[in-house]
Amino acid sequence: MFKILSKTQLSAVVWEMVVEAPLLARHCRPGQFLIVRKDEVGERIPLTICDYDTEKGTVTIVFQPVGVSSEKFLELEEGDSFLDFVGPLGRPSDICDMSDEELRKKKFLFVCGGVGTAPVYPQVKWLHERGISADVIIGCRTKDLLFYEDKMREVAGHLYVTTDDGSYMHKGVVTTVIDELVAEGKEYNHCVCIGPMIMMKFCCLTTQKYGIPTIVSMNPIMVDGTGMCGACRLTVGDEVKFACVDGPEFDGFKINWAECMKRAAMYKTVEGEAKLRYQEGKTHEGGCGNC
Amino acid sequence: MGNVLERIPVREQDPKVRAANFDEVCLGYNEEEAVAEAQRCLNCKNAKCITGCPVNIRINEFIAKVKERDFEGAYRTISQSSALPAVCGRVCPQETQCEGKCIRGIKGDPVSIGKLERFVADYARHNGIVPTPDAPPNGHRIAVVGSGPAGLTCAGDLARMGYDVTIFEALHKAGGVLTYGIPEFRLPKDEVVAKEVENVKALGVKICTDVIIGRTESVDELLEQGFEAVFIGSGAGLPMFMGIPGENANGVFSANEYLTRNNLMKAFRDDYDTPIYKAKKVVVVGGGNVAMDAARTALRLGAEVHLVYRRSEAELPARAEEVHHAKEEGIIFDLLTNPVEILTDENDYVRGIRCIRMELGEPDASGRRRPVPVEGSEFEVECDAVIMSLGTSPNPLISSTTVGLDINRRKCIIADEETGATSREGVYAGGDAVTGAATVILAMGAGKTAAKGIDEFIRSRK
Ligand SMILES: Cc1cc2nc3c(=O)[nH]c(=O)nc-3n(C[C@H](O)[C@H](O)[C@H](O)COP(=O)(O)OP(=O)(O)OC[C@H]3O[C@@H](n4cnc5c(N)ncnc54)[C@H](O)[C@@H]3O)c2cc1C
Ligand code: FES
Numbered sequence: 124m125f126k127i128l129s130k131t132q133l134s135a136v137v138w139e140m141v142v143e144a145p146l147l148a149r150h151c152r153p154g155q156f157l158i159v160r161k162d163e164v165g166e167r168i169p170l171t172i173c174d175y176d177t178e179k180g181t182v183t184i185v186f187q188p189v190g191v192s193s194e195k196f197l198e199l200e201e202g203d204s205f206l207d208f209v210g211p212l213g214r215p216s217d218i219c220d221m222s223d224e225e226l227r228k229k230k231f232l233f234v235c236g237g238v239g240t241a242p243v244y245p246q247v248k249w250l251h252e253r254g255i256s257a258d259v260i261i262g263c264r265t266k267d268l269l270f271y272e273d274k275m276r277e278v279a280g281h282l283y284v285t286t287d288d289g290s291y292m293h294k295g296v297v298t299t300v301i302d303e304l305v306a307e308g309k310e311y312n313h314c315v316c317i318g319p320m321i322m323m324k325f326c327c328l329t330t331q332k333y334g335i336p337t338i339v340s341m342n343p344i345m346v347d348g349t350g351m352c353g354a355c356r357l358t359v360g361d362e363v364k365f366a367c368v369d370g371p372e373f374d375g376f377k378i379n380w381a382e383c384m385k386r387a388a389m390y391k392t393v394e395g396e397a398k399l400r401y402q403e404g405k406t407h408e409g410g411c412g413n414c
Numbered sequence: 415m416g417n418v419l420e421r422i423p424v425r426e427q428d429p430k431v432r433a434a435n436f437d438e439v440c441l442g443y444n445e446e447e448a449v450a451e452a453q454r455c456l457n458c459k460n461a462k463c464i465t466g467c468p469v470n471i472r473i474n475e476f477i478a479k480v481k482e483r484d485f486e487g488a489y490r491t492i493s494q495s496s497a498l499p500a501v502c503g504r505v506c507p508q509e510t511q512c513e514g515k516c517i518r519g520i521k522g523d524p525v526s527i528g529k530l531e532r533f534v535a536d537y538a539r540h541n542g543i544v545p546t547p548d549a550p551p552n553g554h555r556i557a558v559v560g561s562g563p564a565g566l567t568c569a570g571d572l573a574r575m576g577y578d579v580t581i582f583e584a585l586h587k588a589g590g591v592l593t594y595g596i597p598e599f600r601l602p603k604d605e606v607v608a609k610e611v612e613n614v615k616a617l618g619v620k621i622c623t624d625v626i627i628g629r630t631e632s633v634d635e636l637l638e639q640g641f642e643a644v645f646i647g648s649g650a651g652l653p654m655f656m657g658i659p660g661e662n663a664n665g666v667f668s669a670n671e672y673l674t675r676n677n678l679m680k681a682f683r684d685d686y687d688t689p690i691y692k693a694k695k696v697v698v699v700g701g702g703n704v705a706m707d708a709a710r711t712a713l714r715l716g717a718e719v720h721l722v723y724r725r726s727e728a729e730l731p732a733r734a735e736e737v738h739h740a741k742e743e744g745i746i747f748d749l750l751t752n753p754v755e756i757l758t759d760e761n762d763y764v765r766g767i768r769c770i771r772m773e774l775g776e777p778d779a780s781g782r783r784r785p786v787p788v789e790g791s792e793f794e795v796e797c798d799a800v801i802m803s804l805g806t807s808p809n810p811l812i813s814s815t816t817v818g819l820d821i822n823r824r825k826c827i828i829a830d831e832e833t834g835a836t837s838r839e840g841v842y843a844g845g846d847a848v849t850g851a852a853t854v855i856l857a858m859g860a861g862k863t864a865a866k867g868i869d870e871f872i873r874s875r876k
Binding site: 147150190207210381388389 | 584586630655657664685688811
C-alpha cells in the first residue's frame with residue numbers, strides 16, 4: 124500500500140498527489156513513469172513522474188481524470204493509500220545521460236500543455252540544479268487550466284504562458300509562441316515537448332521547420348509497463364517500438380502520429396460504457412449514444 | 415468396473431455450456447473415480463513414468479497410496495518433488511511426459527497420471543493439508559526474482575531447507591504465467607493458483623509484489639542489502655509480432671495483452687474496470703497453448719474464432735487436451751495457413767486478414783517439416799480482431815541492468831544445467847528466462863535445481 128501524503132487541486136481539471144514510495148523515489152529519474160492502481164478492480168494507469176524527493180521517500184503524480192479508473196483516484200483523500208504504485212518505468216530522459224559539457228552546449232526549449240506541464244517540471248528543475256537555464260512555454264486553453272506557473276518560473280530561464288482564448292498572458296497556441304521566439308532571434312537546439320498528442324504533433328511540425336531536434340513523451344495505452352504485452356507499440360521511423368521500455372521519450376520527427384492517435388482511441392467505446400456504468404450503476408444497457 | 419484398457423473418463427462441463435462461461439472445463443475425479451483409475455496402475459518395478467517426469471515425482475508410489483485411499487500420504491509423496499501439484503495436474507503436457515512412458519499406453523490408454531495428481535492436490539487443499547518445512551531457519555537470506563513456477567519452486571525448496579526467502583514480483587499479483595497467462599477455465603485463480611502461492615508463503619517465504627528488478631531495485635542492490643544469493647526466474651514475457659503490414663491496426667493484440675487483460679485484470683468480469691475489445695470474429699495466429707488459450711477466451715467473450723497455423727495438425731505444439739477442448743467448443747482450425755497482411759478500414763480498425771496456404775516441405779532444425787507457401791494461393795478472411803500468438807522471448811530488463819550476467823543470442827540468461835549458476839557469482843537463474851518459453855514443469859525443475867545449487871553455494875561459503 125502506498126500512502127497519499129497530500130492531495131491538491133491544481134486547476135479546474137488537474138490534481139496532484141504526493142505519495143509515499145521510498146524505493147521508487149530512490150531510483151526515479153526525470154522522464155520516467157510509473158503505474159498506479161487504486162484498488163483490486165482498478166486498471167493499471169500509467170502516469171509520468173512529476174517530482175520526487177529521495178530523502179523524504181516521496182513521488183509526486185499529477186493527473187487529469189479521464190477514464191473510470193483515474194476518476195476513482197479522486198475518491199482517495201490524504202491518508203488513504205493506492206493499492207499498487209510501480210516503477211520507475213521506461214528510460215530516463217536523454218538529458219540525464221548527457222555530460223555537463225554537452226548540456227552546456229544545448230539551448231533548451233521546453234513546450235508543454237495540459238497535464239504534460241507536470242512532467243516537464245522535473246526536467247527543467249534538473250537542468251536548473253546543474254546551472255543550466257531552459258526556456259519554457261506552457262500552453263493551455265484558458266486561464267483556469269493553468270497550473271505550476273510559479274513553480275516553473277523558479278526553475279526556468281524564461282517562462283512564456285499562452286492561452287488559446289487570450290484569458291491570460293499571450294493569446295494563441297504554443298506554436299505561435301515558438302514562431303515569435305524564433306522571429307525574435309532566439310536560438311534553440313534541443314526541444315522537449317510533453318502534452319496532448321495533437322499539441323506534440325504540431326509542435327514537431329513547427330520545430331522541424333526551424334531544424335530544432337525535438338523529443339516528445341508518448342503515453343499510449345499500456346497494461347503492464349514492462350514490455351510484456353505490446354499494447355503500447357508505436358511506429359518510430361520504420362521501427363515498431365514499445366513505449367514502456369523503449370520510451371516513453373522518442374524523436375518527435377520520427378513518430379507516426381496518425382497511427383498513435385488512432386490507437387489511442389481504441390477503447391473509447393468500451394471506456395465510455397465503463398464510465399456510464401460507474402456514474403449510473405449497472406442500469407445502463409447502451410443505446411444512449413454516449414457509449 | 416469397465417475395460418481396464420480404458421481410463422476412467424473425467425467429468426467435464428458440457429462444451430456448449432462452457433463456451434459461454436469462464437468456469438473450469440475439467441471437473442476432475444471424485445474419490446471413487448480416482449481409486450478406480452489408480453487400480454489400473456501396474457506399479458511397475460522399473461517405473462518408466464518417473465523418468466518421463468522432469469521433476470521425477472515418485473508416481474507409482476503416490477498412485478499406490480491412492481489405491482489404499484491414503485490420499486494425504488499420496489500428497490506427501492508428490493510434494494517431496496513438486497511444489498505446485500494442483501497446477502501441474504492441470505497444465506502439464508502429460509501425454510509426452512509421464513503418461514507417454516506408461517506401459518499401459520502400449521495396448522490401451524495410459525494411466526491418467528495428471529488427473530490423479532490433480533485429484534490428490536485438490537484433496538489436500540480441501541482438507542487443509544499443507545507442506546511443512548524440513549529444517550529450522552538458518553538465517554541466510556535469499557532473493558528470488560519472479561513468482562512464476564520457477565521462482566515459487568525455488569523459493570519453496572529453499573524455505574524448506576531453512577532459508578529466509580523473499581520473492582520480488584513485478585506485477586501486482588504473484589503466480590507469473592499461472593496468473594496472467596493461463597485462463598481461469600483451465601486453471602482457476604483464487605481456488606488453485608492463489609492457494610498454491612499461499613502454500614509457499616506458509617513455508618515462510620515473503621512475497622513483495624510491485625517490485626521490478628532492474629528498475630525499482632537492481633540485482634546488485636539486492637546483493638548489497640545482504641541477500642547472499644539471487645535466483646532469477648523472470649520468465650519469457652516479451653511478445654513477438656510477425657512484422658506484416660497492418661499489425662499496428664486497432665484490433666490487433668499480442669496474446670499476452672489479450673490474456674493479461676482477461677486473466678490478471680479480469681476484463682471478463684463486470685465488476686472490474688478493465689476494458690477489452692469486444693470482437694465478433696477473431697483470428698488467432700499460432701498453434702501453441704497460448705494460442706489455444708487466447709482462442710478459447712475470445713470464444714467465451716462471444717466471438718466466432720478461427721485459429722490460423724502454418725503447419726498441420728500433427729505439429730500443433732499445444733497440449734492434446736487443449737486442442738481437443740478447443741475443437742469441442744467450436745474453434746475453427748485453419749491449418750497450413752499463414753497470414754501475410756492485416757487489412758484495415760479507413761479508421762485503421764481491422765477488417766480482415768490476408769493469408770496464404772502452406773504445404774510441408776523438408777524437416778527443419780526443429781525436426782518438424784518446414785512449411786512453405788503455395789504460390790498464388792492467397793485469400794482473404796473477414797474478421798474484426800487478430801490475436802498474435804507467435805511465441806515470447808525473455809525480457810532484457812534484468813540482463814541489461816546486471817553487469818557481468820551473460821546471455822545468449824536469444825537473450826536467454828546462460829545458466830549451468832546442473833546448478834543453475836550464471837556467470838555472476840551468487841546469481842542463479844532458471845525457467846523460461848533461461849530456456850525461452852517452455853513449460854510449467856520444466857520451469858519448476860529448473861527452480862529445484864537452482865535451490866540445490868544455491869544451498870551448496872551457501873554451505874561452501876560458511
Ligand atoms: C497463455 C499461456 C499458456 C500456457 N500453457 C501452458 C500449459 O498448458 N502447460 C505448460 O506446461 N506450460 C504452459 N505455458 C508455459 C508456462 O506457463 C511457462 O513455461 C512457465 O510459466 C514459465 O515459468 P517461469 O517461472 O520461468 O516464468 P513466468 O511464469 O513467466 O514467471 C515470471 C515472473 O517473473 C516476473 N518478472 C519478470 N521480470 C521481472 C523483473 N524484472 N522483476 C520482478 N519480476 C519480474 C513476471 O512478472 C512473472 O510473474 C503457457 C504459457 C502461456 C503464456
Ligand atoms: S505496456 Fe505492455 S508492453 Fe508496454
